[in-house]
Amino acid sequence: MNLPAFFTHSKSILKLTYPILIAQLIQNLMGFVDIVMAGRVSAEDLAAVAVANSIWLPLILTIYGLIMALAAIVSQLAGANKYPEVAEQTYQTAWISLALGISLIALYYVATPLLSPMFSLEGNLETLILDYLAYIVWGAPGFCLYLVLRNYAEGLSYVKPTMIISIIGLLVNIPANYIFIYGKLGAPALGGAGCGIATAIVYWAMFISMLIYCFRSSILKQANLFTRFYWPNFTHIKNILGLGIPIALSLLFEVSLFAIVAIILVPFGSQVVASHQVALNFTGLVFMVPLSIAMATTIKVGYAIGNKNYQQAKDYSFYSVILGLLLACVTAILTVVFREQIAGIYSRELPVIELAASLMLLATIYQFSDTIQVVSAGALRGYKDTKSILYITFVSYWLIGLGVGLVLGITDWVVPKMGPYGFWIGFIIGLTAAAVLLAWRLRVIQQRLEQNKDELPPTKNNSPEFEL
Structure with missing residues (x-):
């Protein structure tokens, strides 16, 4: 490995990574x-907010994943100096996102009468959940x-607004929660459902x-986003x-995998489920580091491809993985050393702390596979x-990871059933499979570019107007 080149590329990647990471952590902090x-x-x-979020987050994260395509499109067009096309593609993505945001509102009012009889929850819980969702859906178009x-x-390649706007969101979230949860300044006291209104306002x-920032920023004006209006182009x-x-x-496959495992673990008891959730929540926070590197890698690789600098795209892909693995070593060591103290933040029950801490040991293993797979996926998006x-x-998450987890966790086919440990071993194997396959696919794409310097890889996703 060329150390000077590694430090040069790492510095460039980290410059994009840290504002994205701060924004991601702030969004988690809002929750x-x-x-x-x-x-x-x-x-x-509290339970109402947790349940409502488990319904809402997969929906909004799926839309988030779809809109992430725009970053790859814009970075390639910017690399090719095709700024007029940047504005048009942004408008077309905005039409998609607006339609999806409105669809979430419609989905709530269509699905609620059908799903409400299926809840059969005690007390006021069902009302709180449905009220939360009724409020938050009106914020969906704005968020999209x-x-x-x-x-x-x-x-x-301008990520500073992402960080600044997230801070603004947090500053709005706290007082809005205070007003609508506890009924201040003349507002009704809505309890947990008030979080739905607060989040919609956020x-x-x-x-x-963000609209004001884009309008006023000299850097973001280079694509002339507001000089011409574009109607939908199908x-x-x-x-x-x-x-x-x-x-x-x-993205939905990964989110739903961890959610379905939590459901499968219910028969093992509340302490097992709680331990699983504690370990999962913490590792989710740690995952923000490689995820942010992956998002920065998408931008860098996309820009290099648009500029037809294929060697630079390859270098950014490689050095981003190395950088991610080095940071994974740091987070893994911290997890091992402080796992019991970390678990103690979430719970005071000794059995929960002990089981969560032992699951975190397994999590330190898959941090490395997770880093390789998510950064490789980020490069492939580029x-x-x-x-x-x-x-x-x-294949990796649902067939391999969940399959192994089911066999080891709830059957005696290979070894006596291992409960949560079996599923976490399944996570390790599934993420390792994803890491190997995505890294292999990335190498295949790079070899195609090396063989034909004038074209993008001939995949079905590379539509003619994006072949730069």
Whole structure:
């Protein structure tokens, strides 16, 4: 490995990574604030927020994954100095996101009468959950449009707004929660359901703030986003969806895998489920580090491809993985050393702390595989090869990871059933399979570029207008 080149590329990647990482952590902190403030009302309100979020987050994260395609599109167009096309593709993505945001509102009012009889929850819990969802869906269009502007800015390698707008969101979230949860300033006391109104307000505040930022920033004006209006172009929309849907589904596969395991573990008892959730929540926070590197890698690789600097794209892919692995060593060591103290933050029950701490030991193993697979996927998005990510993540997560977890966790076919340990071993094997396959696919794409210097890899995702 060329150390000077590694330090040069790492410095460039980290410059993009740290604002994205801060933004991701702040978004997680907003969820933490919701839980804490709702929990001060009652355990029922806390449970309502947790359950409602488990319904809401997979939906909004799937849309987030779809809109992530814009960052790859913009970075390639910017690398090719095709800024007029950047504005058009941003508008077409905005039409998609607006339609999806409105669809979530419609989905709530269509699905609620059908799902409500299936809840059969005790006390006021069902009302709190449905009220939370009724409020938050009205923020969906704003959040979807914010994501468009965020990916537009990140595609232009300008990530500072992402961090600043997230801070604004947090500053709006806390007082809005205070007003609507506890009934201050003349507002009704809505308990946990008030988090739904607060979050909807945050979504619109983030969109409006980002819109103003894009309008006033000299850096973001280079694509002339506001000088011409573009109506929907269904050819462009189809191509964007072709890139974005595989990203969205692969993200959904990962989120749903961990959710389904939590459900499967219910018969093992509340302490086992709690330990699983504690370990999962902490490792989710750690995952923000390689995920942020992956998002930065998408931008760097996409820009290099647009500029037809294929060697630079290859270098960024390689050095980003190395950088991610070095940081994974740091987080793994910290996890091993402080695992019991970390678990103690979440729970005071000794059995929960002990089991969560032991699961965190297994998590330190898959941090390395997780880093390789997520950064490789980020590089592949930069090459706009997204369908391979979909196929590989489905096979790795659901067929291999969950399959191994089921065999080891709840059967005696290979060894006596291992409970949660079996599923976490399944996570390790599934993520390792994803890491190997995605790294292999990345190498295949790079070899194709080396063989033909004038074309992008001939994948179905590379529609003609994006072949730069």
